[in-house]
Amino acid sequence: MTINVQPGARRGKVLLVDDQQANLRLMHQILADEYELFVATGGAQALELCERSAPDLVLLDVVMPGLDGLEVCRRLKQSPDTRGIAVIFVTAGTTPEEENACWEAGGADFVTKPVNPLTLRHRVRAHLQLKQYVDALHALAFVDGLTGIANRRHLNERLEIEWRRCLRSGMPLAALMIDVDFFKRYNDRYGHQAGDDCLKRVAGALSSAMQRAGDLAARYGGEEFLCLLPETDATAARALAERVEQAVRDLAIEHLDSATAPVVTVSVGVAVMCPLQDDAPATLLQRADAALYQAKQLGRGQVVIASDQD
Ligand SMILES: Nc1nc2c(ncn2[C@@H]2O[C@H](COP(=O)(O)OP(=O)(O)OP(=O)(O)O)[C@@H](O)[C@H]2O)c(=O)[nH]1
Numbered sequence: 620m621t622i623n624v625q626p627g628a629r630r631g632k633v634l635l636v637d638d639q640q641a642n643l644r645l646m647h648q649i650l651a652d653e654y655e656l657f658v659a660t661g662g663a664q665a666l667e668l669c670e671r672s673a674p675d676l677v678l679l680d681v682v683m684p685g686l687d688g689l690e691v692c693r694r695l696k697q698s699p700d701t702r703g704i705a706v707i708f709v710t711a712g713t714t715p716e717e718e719n720a721c722w723e724a725g726g727a728d729f730v731t732k733p734v735n736p737l738t739l740r741h742r743v744r745a746h747l748q749l750k751q752y753v754d755a756l757h758a759l760a761f762v763d764g765l766t767g768i769a770n771r772r773h774l775n776e777r778l779e780i781e782w783r784r785c786l787r788s789g790m791p792l793a794a795l796m797i798d799v800d801f802f803k804r805y806n807d808r809y810g811h812q813a814g815d816d817c818l819k820r821v822a823g824a825l826s827s828a829m830q831r832a833g834d835l836a837a838r839y840g841g842e843e844f845l846c847l848l849p850e851t852d853a854t855a856a857r858a859l860a861e862r863v864e865q866a867v868r869d870l871a872i873e874h875l876d877s878a879t880a881p882v883v884t885v886s887v888g889v890a891v892m893c894p895l896q897d898d899a900p901a902t903l904l905q906r907a908d909a910a911l912y913q914a915k916q917l918g919r920g921q922v923v924i925a926s927d928q929d
Pocket residue numbers: 765798799800801802803804806810811812813814815818840841842915919
């Protein structure tokens with residue numbers, strides 16, 4: 620895995636949010652030569668752009684009609700997908716209460732209006748540099764070194780978040796536990812390096828099969844993977860599991876020592892739960908694991924969905 624922590628190695632993405640065109644123009648002039656800039660003229664548009672374009676940093680006006688800057692910041696910090704975006708408020712308010720509101724909403728910093736161009740440049744530069752280091756550390760801590768997909772630590776963190784989210788919304792949370800069949804024999808016949816390459820390709824197939832931004836494919840350990848699918852019911856989870864199983868077959872990686880097929884296959888255990896207060900997130904994984912065990916018992920290279928009683 621290559622992690623680039625050289626400051627300035629890539630142009631940072633900065634979203635400018637202000638309902639006044641003149642302010643946007645000014646900030647644009649100050650920053651355009653250094654960064655990739657996006658512009659939003661209101662809070663709702665800012666949130667939408669944050670989800671779609673994943674900026675590194677937002678320069679956020681506080682007072683705007685509709686959704687104001689403080690509320691935009693709170694919502695960004697609530698979502699696991701956007702909480703890493705640094706927010707610098709651009710504010711005319713300088714009372715202690717107004718400043719405190721910026722910190723309490725989750726802002727990383729603020730600059731006061733009228734904007735001093737040099738201060739704006741330096742604040743943005745400092746926070747982008749910080750974010751690059753944080754992103755690099757995050758990648759080291761949350762990405763599996765061999766396959767480049769999420770690691771188990773990342774999975775556990777997301778499982779907690781999605782579990783709580785589904786507990787609040789009453790929506791189902793699905794998990795696919797996926798294990799490469801006869802992988803010991805694969806290593807024994809083709810060698811450990813080929814085994815590693817095989818795991819990388821399987822991981823790639825899983826990632827490609829995930830359709831929604833909230834879906835997560837992770838390496839659970841060894842030759843075992845786990846896909847977490849928020850707000851996904853049993854029908855959709857089964858369909859996705861079957862697509863995953865087929866996608867791995869379609870890689871057509873030769874495995875002449877497999878008793879299931881002449882190519883690498885996976886077994887998939889599926890579990891779906893609508894979280895309840897008394898359940899623990901680990902229950903979902905235990906059920907997926909039990910279904911995976913059944914898939915192995917039934918001959919491998921297939922999908923088994925856990926029944927509610929498991
Ligand atoms: N090349 C490679 N092999 C790994 C890695 N992690 C685990 N393995 C191997 O995966 C194999 C897993 O073997 P088992 O748990 O017996 O399972 P299996 O052979 O796949 O059999 P079934 O799961 O019952 O189909 C072991 O030989 C491990 O050494 C890895 O990162 N790279």
